[in-house]
Amino acid sequence: MTVDYIGWFDDGTIFDTSNATVAFNAGIYDPAAIYAPLSFIAGNQEVIQGFDDAVTGMKVGESKNITIEAKDAYGEYDPSLVQPVNMSVLQAYNITPEVGDTLYYNMNPVTVVAIPNNTTVMIDFNGPMAGKRLHFSVTVVDIERPAATPKSS
Secondary structure (H helix, E strand, O other): OEEEEEEEEOOOOEEEEOOHHHHHHHOOOOOOOOOOOEEOOOOOOOOOHHHHHHHOOOOOOOEEEEEEOHHHOOOOOOHHHEEEEEHHHHHOOOOOOOOOOEEEEOOEEEEEEEOOOOOEEEEEOOOOOOOOOEEEEEEEEEOOOOOOOOOOO
């Protein structure tokens, strides 16, 4: 399935799109990004569950707006994922953290939320989309059916 889309938060802030003009106008344009319709295999867990569920059954040329609750997107926000980290761990990588910094742990963004003392940094390991309801405007551009598998005799 191939779709054009615009994604936004409850407050109307656009966070992602397949359209370069929309990205530019929203102030999220990345010159290194490729703005093109998104292709994925429906039902194959290649996109968030709520998106997959919402586009299943749509036809080429069909458009609709969808709302995806946090649990069906990137999950609920988990306060237990805000955890103390010893400052020396970061200093070993020549990182001098400041509140609000985005760091990467196992290639995932994490956020420095507090520095309560000289030895501890509080890091939020929730993903940046955790706990957020998402909205999308989606238009199906193409649907390619999988090739039939020959039966063996």
